[in-house]
Amino acid sequence: MSYCPLRLEDYDISPVHGFLPTQPPLRRLTDLYYEPWESIMDKFNHYLLGHHIRRLVREMPILSTDKLSTQAEYQRAFTILSFMAHAFVWGRNGAASEPASEFLPPSISIPWVAVSEYLQLNPVVCCAAVCHWNWQVLDENAEDLMSIDNLGTLHTFTGSMDESWFYLVTIAIEAKCAPGLNAILSAISGVESNDIQQVTQSLVQISQALREANYILERMYENCDPYIFYWKIREFLAGWENMADAGLPYGVLYEGVDDTDTFSLDNWQSLIRRFRKYAGGSAAQTPLLQAFDIALGIKHYPTGKRGKQSSVEEARRTLREQGISEPPPANSYLVRMRDYMPGGHRHFLQDLAETCRIREYVLLKCSDSLLHTGFINDARVLLRKEYNSCLEMMRSFREKHIMMVTRYIIAPARNGSSVFVPAVAPVSSHVIPPEVQTQAFAHSFVHPPPGGRLGGDSLPADPTMYPQTNKGGSGSLKTPPDVHSRSVPQTPSPSREKARLARTVNDDSVIRGTGGTDAIQFLKQVRNETAQSRV
Numbered sequence: 001m002s003y004c005p006l007r008l009e010d011y012d013i014s015p016v017h018g019f020l021p022t023q024p025p026l027r028r029l030t031d032l033y034y035e036p037w038e039s040i041m042d043k044f045n046h047y048l049l050g051h052h053i054r055r056l057v058r059e060m061p062i063l064s065t066d067k068l069s070t071q072a073e074y075q076r077a078f079t080i081l082s083f084m085a086h087a088f089v090w091g092r093n094g095a096a097s098e099p100a101s102e103f104l105p106p107s108i109s110i111p112w113v114a115v116s117e118y119l120q121l122n123p124v125v126c127c128a129a130v131c132h133w134n135w136q137v138l139d140e141n142a143e144d145l146m147s148i149d150n151l152g153t154l155h156t157f158t159g160s161m162d163e164s165w166f167y168l169v170t171i172a173i174e175a176k177c178a179p180g181l182n183a184i185l186s187a188i189s190g191v192e193s194n195d196i197q198q199v200t201q202s203l204v205q206i207s208q209a210l211r212e213a214n215y216i217l218e219r220m221y222e223n224c225d226p227y228i229f230y231w232k233i234r235e236f237l238a239g240w241e242n243m244a245d246a247g248l249p250y251g252v253l254y255e256g257v258d259d260t261d262t263f264s265l266d267n268w269q270s271l272i273r274r275f276r277k278y279a280g281g282s283a284a285q286t287p288l289l290q291a292f293d294i295a296l297g298i299k300h301y302p303t304g305k306r307g308k309q310s311s312v313e314e315a316r317r318t319l320r321e322q323g324i325s326e327p328p329p330a331n332s333y334l335v336r337m338r339d340y341m342p343g344g345h346r347h348f349l350q351d352l353a354e355t356c357r358i359r360e361y362v363l364l365k366c367s368d369s370l371l372h373t374g375f376i377n378d379a380r381v382l383l384r385k386e387y388n389s390c391l392e393m394m395r396s397f398r399e400k401h402i403m404m405v406t407r408y409i410i411a412p413a414r415n416g417s418s419v420f421v422p423a424v425a426p427v428s429s430h431v432i433p434p435e436v437q438t439q440a441f442a443h444s445f446v447h448p449p450p451g452g453r454l455g456g457d458s459l460p461a462d463p464t465m466y467p468q469t470n471k472g473g474s475g476s477l478k479t480p481p482d483v484h485s486r487s488v489p490q491t492p493s494p495s496r497e498k499a500r501l502a503r504t505v506n507d508d509s510v511i512r513g514t515g516g517t518d519a520i521q522f523l524k525q526v527r528n529e530t531a532q533s534r535v
């Protein structure tokens with residue numbers, strides 16, 4: 001086989017399991033030093049159910065990360081700190097006595113930030129935490145070790161089979177698509193050496209991997225109930241961006257990390273700017289689909305903007321200008337999700353975009369002019385067929401995924417919760433003085449933060465939606481409140497917070513996101529761009 005400049009291992013990608021680690025994730029940090037973390041995880045669901053998490057986390061010592069040495073240990077630390085942190089912030093399903101917490105105690109925030117810096121991702125729940133680093137093999141002797149039926153999760157928030165299954169579908173898709181990643185590299189080297197058979201054969205393997213992904217995706221319905229997903233699971237996966245209605249108008253302050261400057265403690269405005277805003281967990285944070293997009297040359301444009309897929313002319317130009325890097329997908333939401341991927345995986349996507357010219361190769365080999373002048377031969381017909389078959393698998397995956405979003409988000413939101421939530425008097429966790437709350441609240445509507453931390457140093461302004469983490473109160477998105485007539489922002493009651501946290505659908509049945517754009521519109525556009533990439 002000819003040379004391919006990329007090696008999966010250089011990016012923490014497993015040749016056998018793709019973006020999952022080759023060895024199953026650690027089930028425990030064996031150094032007894034970390035026992036305070038592990039002993040909470042031993043009874044995590046019970047503690048969460050019985051409202052013990054906040055007390056236990058506050059009582060936890062601040063542990064150093066110095067005793068973590070392997071990548072697997074860091075990954076385990078990240079996963080368990082993520083579970084504890086989100087359980088701490090969101091409390092027990094919006095129980096009456098537990099509104100969302102705007103503060104993460106130093107026992108979580110200090111090690112969590114240190115571990116996330118090591119892994120080069122944001123300290124917030126992400127796909128890697130709940131899927132990539134959260135699985136086990138059930139039967140070591142099974143014929144197909146990584147079949148979804150032979151996998152289990154290590155941790156869930158709710159202790160439900162539905163939540164396990166929700167993660168397992170993604171985990172199994174990752175595992176089954178690993179051959180597709182190897183095939184991408186093989187196709188790249190085939191292009192380098194102008195070996196049309198190798199490129200075609202690699203495309204066959206990519207489309208087989210994607211066929212598996214389609215099949216596994218549809219199995220979501222088997223064991224994950226949309227009601228449970230929407231009303232029980234999803235709220236724990238939410239982040240702290242655009243969560244004013246859910247009780248987090250400024251995001252979350254990572255105590256001991258962002259408030260160490262004593263000046264800020266005397267100055268509330270300055271302190272509020274230290275709050276972090278992060279999107280929550282979503283399978284959109286898997287590098288897998290983005291890797292296939294890049295490999296197949298599918299371009300995604302900002303939501304609402306129509307763009308063209310590359311033509312033969314552009315393919316010629318790109319090949320002439322070897323070495324000039326291909327810009328990342330222009331859809332800022334997809335680009336933004338890369339900050340929630342481990343560093344190695346993110347760098348792989350960047351380098352893949354610079355290296356991969358499969359679409360250009362197919363376009364040039366199978367251009368219409370060649371077809372019309374009779375130069376076409378069987379190898380070229382086959383190349384085009386297999387390339388288009390990959391696109392069809394990607395399109396079909398996205399089509400199924402849109403239907404899934406309709407069944408798991410839109411329908412349950414429309415039907416409402418069947419659980420009676422009694423009206424309770426507002427209980428505030430906010431310790432910020434009311435007058436400062438008023439100013440900051442007004443400020444956040446008049447000048448919405450550009451994303452990332454308040455003060456906007458990391459994430460670009462993005463009008464694209466992120467409904468899984470949005471409070472989605474239709475009123476606030478459609479009609480900003482009259483900030484001048486507001487005296488003190490109402491602290492939502494926990495029961496209202498719960499409803500708002502889960503509710504992301506307006507009366508017109510549109511899932512709204514950060515900038516008021518529409519999730520289904522985004523997903524349909526991404527699907528259409530995939531379909532339009534056929535050659």
Ligand code: HEM
Nearest residue numbers: 169170173282283284289398404405408466467468519526
């Ligand atoms: C109950 C199941 C699921 C629901 C309700 C769901 C929901 C959503 C929603 C609302 C979005 C829009 C952006 C966001 O909010 O993150 C999205 C995007 C996305 N989801 Fe899912 N999702 C589900 C399962 C999956 C699975 C199993 C995968 C694959 C591993 C997946 C992969 C993606 C990807 C790659 C995107 C980005 C858009 C794209 O590239 O097509 N999702 N999902």
